[in-house]
Amino acid sequence: MPPDDPLPSRLSSDVYAVLRRQIVTGELRPNQPLIELDIAERLQVSRTPVRESLQRLAHAGLVVPRKRGWAVREFTPDEIRQNAEVRMALEGYAASLAALRGSPSDIAAIVAIHERRLNLRSSDEAMRVKTNRDFHDAIMRASGNPRLTDAIYHSGQFYFNAPIARVTTGEELALGNADHALIVAAIKKRDGPAAEKAMRAHIQRTFALFWRVTGLAEPLDVRQE
Template sequence: MSLSPASKPGSTQAVYAVLRRRFAQGEYAPGQRLTEAALAADLQVSRTPVREALGRLLSEGLVVPGSRGVAVAALSKEEAELLFVLRADLEALAAELAATRQALGHLAPAVVDSLDQAVDQVQAAVEAHDVRATAQANLALHRAIGAAAGNPFLEDALHRVWDRIAVTTVANLDDPHWACTITDQHRAIVAGIRAGDAEVARRAAKLHIEAAARAYRPHSEAAK
C-alpha cells in the first residue's frame, strides 16, 4: 500500500495516519512485530518518517518496544477490563447526548438516517461472514454515534479508546454468536437516539459495551 503522491514527500503525518487507520480497522494482531524496513517498503517511503510515526504510536501505547522494531501492544485481561469500563461509560454518554440533541431538534434527519444505514452495513457484513468488513462497519457506526453527540472532547476520548481496543474487535467478531447479536444491540441504541430518549439510548449503549467485554474475556484468557 503506497501513500498518495501528494502526501509522500517526507511526511511523517501521512505515515502516521495510515498506521493509525490500520490499527483502528484491526489490521494488526496483538503481538505482531512491525519493522521500519518492512513498513517503509510497504508504504514506499524512506525509513525516517516510519521511525517517527512509530515513535508517536509508541508514546500512545499502541505499540511496545521489541527485540527488532516494535510489536503491536497486546492488552492484558486487567487492561482490557479497565478499557471496557471506560468505553461503556463514554459510549453511554455519547448515545445519551445524541438522543438529547435529537429531542431538541439539533440532529438533522439525514444524520439519524445515516445511523440506521450504518447498522444495516454492519448487518450486511455479518451476513456475508466477512469479519474484517464487520469490524470496519462496526467502528464506523460507533464513530457516527460519537460524532452525533456533538462533543469534540468526548469524541477525542472515544477515538483514543477505540484505537487501543481495536485489536480485540476482530477477535470478538470472529465469534459467530456475538457477531449476530450486535445488530439487535445496535438497533436498540439507534432507536433510542431516533426517539430522542436519552435514558433508553444510554442504557442500550452501556449494555452493548458490557456485552462486548464479556465476549472479549475468553480471547484474552486464551492468549495468556
C-alpha cells in the same frame, strides 16, 4: 483524527499509518522489537520518518520504550477490560448526547442504518461489519461533539494482540440487533439516560462475548451496577 484539510503528504504519516495497521492487526506481534533500519528498508525510506512515526505511535500507546528503541506494546486482558470501560464511558455519553440533541436528520440516519442492517442476509459478513461501524459512527456524529468522537476513535485501537483483531470486527456482529434496537429506541424517544445505559450494556456484552471467543481469562470486575 480524520484530517479535514488537504494535509501535505509527509512520509512519516505514511509510515505511521502502515505501522499502526500492522500493529493493530497483529502482523507485528506484541513485544516484538522495532528495528528502525529494518522498517526503513522495508518501506523504502530513511530512518528519519521511521523515528518520527515511532514517536507518534509511542504517544498513541501502541509502542513502548525499551532501554534502547521501541517494542510493540502488549496489552493484558485486564488492560483490555480497562479500555472497554473507557469506551463505555465515552460511547455511552455519545449516545446520550445523540438522544438529547441530535438533529432530526442525525436521528433519521441512525434509524436508516439500523433498518438496513436488520434486512441484511446473514451470509453477508462484510456488509454486517460495515453497517455495524456505520451505526456507531452515526451515533457519534449525532452527538455533535467531534472531540468526543475523536477520543472514541483513539480508544478503539487497543484490541489487537492475540486473536483480538479478528474478533473485534466480528464480535459485535454476533450479538444480533437486539442491542442496537434498544439504543435506537431510546434515542428516538430522546431519552438520554436510557440511550447511555443501553450503549454501555451493548459494549459490555460485546466484551463478555470477546472473552468467551478468545478464551482469554476474563478479568475480574467487568460487571457494574
